[in-house]
Amino acid sequence: MNAAMILFRRELRSYFATPVAYVFIVIFLLLAGSFTFFLGGFYERGQADLSPFFSFHPWLYLFLVPALSMRLWAEERKSGSVELLMTLPITLLQAVMGKFLAAWAFTGIALALTFPMWLSVNYLGDPDNGAILAAYLGSLLMAGAFLAIGACISATTRNQVVAFILTVVVCFGFLLSGFPLVLELFRDWAPQLLVDTISSFSFLTHFNSISKGVIDLRDLLYFSAVITAWLAANVVVLDLKKAE
Amino acid sequence: MIEAQSVSKRFGSLLAVDQLSFSVNPGEVLGFLGPNGAGKSTTMKMITGFIAPTEGRILVYGHDVENDPIQCKQQIGYLPEGAPSYGEMNPLAFLEFIADLRGLQGAHRRQRLDYVIDKLALESVLKQNIDTLSKGFKRRVGLAQAVLHDPRVLILDEPTDGLDPNQKHEVRDLIRDMSNDKIIIISTHILEEVEAVCNRAMIISRGKLLADDTPTNLAARSPGHNTVHLVMGDSSQAANLATALEQLDPVSAVERLDDGLSLKAIPDAGQEILPQLQQLLVEKGLAPCQLYVQRGKLDDVFRSITTGARP
Numbered sequence: 001m002n003a004a005m006i007l008f009r010r011e012l013r014s015y016f017a018t019p020v021a022y023v024f025i026v027i028f029l030l031l032a033g034s035f036t037f038f039l040g041g042f043y044e045r046g047q048a049d050l051s052p053f054f055s056f057h058p059w060l061y062l063f064l065v066p067a068l069s070m071r072l073w074a075e076e077r078k079s080g081s082v083e084l085l086m087t088l089p090i091t092l093l094q095a096v097m098g099k100f101l102a103a104w105a106f107t108g109i110a111l112a113l114t115f116p117m118w119l120s121v122n123y124l125g126d127p128d129n130g131a132i133l134a135a136y137l138g139s140l141l142m143a144g145a146f147l148a149i150g151a152c153i154s155a156t157t158r159n160q161v162v163a164f165i166l167t168v169v170v171c172f173g174f175l176l177s178g179f180p181l182v183l184e185l186f187r188d189w190a191p192q193l194l195v196d197t198i199s200s201f202s203f204l205t206h207f208n209s210i211s212k213g214v215i216d217l218r219d220l221l222y223f224s225a226v227i228t229a230w231l232a233a234n235v236v237v238l239d240l241k242k243a244e
Numbered sequence: 245m246i247e248a249q250s251v252s253k254r255f256g257s258l259l260a261v262d263q264l265s266f267s268v269n270p271g272e273v274l275g276f277l278g279p280n281g282a283g284k285s286t287t288m289k290m291i292t293g294f295i296a297p298t299e300g301r302i303l304v305y306g307h308d309v310e311n312d313p314i315q316c317k318q319q320i321g322y323l324p325e326g327a328p329s330y331g332e333m334n335p336l337a338f339l340e341f342i343a344d345l346r347g348l349q350g351a352h353r354r355q356r357l358d359y360v361i362d363k364l365a366l367e368s369v370l371k372q373n374i375d376t377l378s379k380g381f382k383r384r385v386g387l388a389q390a391v392l393h394d395p396r397v398l399i400l401d402e403p404t405d406g407l408d409p410n411q412k413h414e415v416r417d418l419i420r421d422m423s424n425d426k427i428i429i430i431s432t433h434i435l436e437e438v439e440a441v442c443n444r445a446m447i448i449s450r451g452k453l454l455a456d457d458t459p460t461n462l463a464a465r466s467p468g469h470n471t472v473h474l475v476m477g478d479s480s481q482a483a484n485l486a487t488a489l490e491q492l493d494p495v496s497a498v499e500r501l502d503d504g505l506s507l508k509a510i511p512d513a514g515q516e517i518l519p520q521l522q523q524l525l526v527e528k529g530l531a532p533c534q535l536y537v538q539r540g541k542l543d544d545v546f547r548s549i550t551t552g553a554r555p
Contacts, residue, residue: 017332084389087293091314
């Protein structure tokens with residue numbers, strides 16, 4: 001079996017060996033549910049779709065995913081087990097992939113456990129299930145992008161709290177990069193091309209159309225590119241910092 | 245065989261390892277000796293490929309650690325300093341994880357797992373979280389992990405740290421058992437450990453190699469090596485013998501103790517005086533009440549070499 005898959009299995013199991021998994025899943029489900037019904041006005045809208053549910057995902061991920069990703073490498077570096085792992089016959093890329101995929105699969109499990117939402121909307125009306133499936137896919141992809149950012153930042157430090165805060169800040173920047181809050185920082189001095197590029201980096205804009213069930217190849221490519229880039233950075237950071 | 249070719253490692257302005265060159269052959273149990281911060285662990289980290297040397301290169305059975313890391317890592321079993329592992333796992337799950345990553349399969353995997361669990365007496369804690377184990381058990385889990393795939397090269401950073409005397413004894417037996425056809429490198433600052441298991445010792449200080457010899461030869465550099473202590477029946481015999489001893493060629497000095505009965509014959513460096521002393525005793529018809537030959541202490545040599553004083 002491939003070394004990345006062996007590490008993947010170990011990592012995924014370790015989530016369930018500690019309270020991390022249960023706390024994460026319970027909080028995620030509670031928040032996702034209450035946002036949908038109370039803030040999203042699920043009933044009041046009178047429409048059989050899940051857009052009130054999906055529209056809160058970016059904000060949920062903003063705080064929950066960094067809590068998941070902060071330990072990925074920071075904990076290994078703190079406990080010294082990174083020295084054990086990196087002297088086993090596994091490449092840096094395999095190690096990065098194994099850990100990332102396990103965390104991603106775990107968020108996938110948490111996301112899948114929101115299925116009562118899907119059951120409710122099907123019980124209450126006649127929603128477009130294709131659109132819902134697309135939105136789930138988009139949400140999972142976006143979670144992957146958050147995780148890839150978090151994994152890379154986790155490799156830069158031995159301190160999980162630092163990793164958490166930095167990840168929230170960077171993810172917040174990515175979420176809002178299409179909005180004045182971020183763009184104003186650049187507009188005065190950066191060339192227009194750069195400002196446009198930054199504004200096109202927004203998670204929210206890319207997720208918006210997916211959450212409505214519109215799958216645009218560009219949005220899928222965007223999230224895949226973000227994941228790839230941050231994982232590549234993770235490999236580099238790990239190589240430089242693992243022994244510190 | 246492991247070859248280190250003028251390896252240096254620099255951390256910022258600190259030169260942790262300075263132009264270290266050595267080679268180790270199968271059957272050798274090499275002990276790295278040195279004060280804390282001497283560069284022992286750094287050297288081990290470079291051999292295992294965890295960190296890259298700033299200069300020079302290391303070959304493990306002909307494979308360059310930097311260019312061919314996976315090939316090298318497959319041949320090496322490594323116990324890092326402090327025996328880190330995954331605390332939320334139990335030893336069985338942890339060892340199975342290592343066995344999978346090491347590519348062990350089927351009956352061989354089962355047999356190796358059974359072997360290390362038995363050898364390191366882990367049976368009783370197999371299902372407990374590693375986090376909850378005592379320091380000694382954690383260390384043994386780390387050792388089990390290192391020897392699991394029966395590696396050709398075994399690198400152990402302070403393998404007996406935190407073990408009680410019985411456990412130390414067992415770990416040393418284990419190391420000796422495996423030493424026939426393997427390269428074993430251990431680091432320690434417990435000198436008796438070097439004398440117990442190593443057939444070669446390297447003293448490192450401030451990243452430099454200061455001595456490389458067998459533990460016995462190193463101990464022989466100690467000033468008190470081969471000094472003979474005698475206690476005679478009465479003081480006239482002692483005086484008589486002291487005068488005679490001073491005439492012997494290899495004796496550099498004779499000291500008489502205050503009680504008038506005891507004396508100490510110190511040889512010239514590297515010389516033995518016992519055979520001539522025995523002859524002398526027979527000729528003079530003297531029978532000492534007590535006689536013993538002092539062995540050189542590695543401690544003294546270690547201290548004098550690493551603090552720069554002459555032995």
